[in-house]
Amino acid sequence: MPTPATPVMTAPEVSSYLDEVFPQIKVNGDTIEVIEVSPGSALVRLNADQRHLRPGGTVSGPTMFMLSDLAAYAVILAHIGRVALAVTTNLNINFLMKPEPGSLNATATILKLGKRLVVTDIAICDSGGELVAHATATYSIPPRV
Incomplete structure (x- = not known):
């Protein structure tokens, strides 16, 4: 098993x-926080409220998709530094x-x-610790000049 990357x-x-x-x-007042960074991982929290719900009163798919993408971006930035142009592929x-x-x-x-790609795994859990969604994301890293 590979050694985790150092933040x-x-x-x-x-x-x-x-x-x-x-x-x-944060334009819509979302409360999204990077809670923790550790070797090879990051924890991002979203406080989902009425704006994030779908009919039936549960958190919408697009909200969880956004959270997955943002968590992947956060863990990548934490480990490669200030590279704004890293993008989801x-x-x-x-x-x-x-x-x-x-x-x-x-x-x-x-x-x-x-050097050019980062592959991540994202687990989204509710406040009780139940796994509610699982994602994988690949990002492209621009060449360093």
Whole structure:
């Protein structure tokens, strides 16, 4: 098993950088936080409220997709540094349960950190710790100049 990558940014540094280069994630008042960064992983939390619900009162698929993508971006930035132009090339998500409004925790783990591509695994759990969605995401890293 490969050794986990070593972070080069802390959770507060990633949060601050996201505010700088990606301010639209908070335009609607979303409460999205990078809670923790550790070797090879990051924890991102979204407080899902009425704005994030689908008919039937559960958190919508697009909300969980966004959280997956943001968690992948956060873990990648934490491990490669301030590279705003890292972009999603693929994201696949499986919705496993219908979460109620409240905290959703996305734990993103780096599966492979290459020179040009990063592959991640994202587990989204509700406030009770139940796995509600699972995703994999691949990002392209621009060449360093």
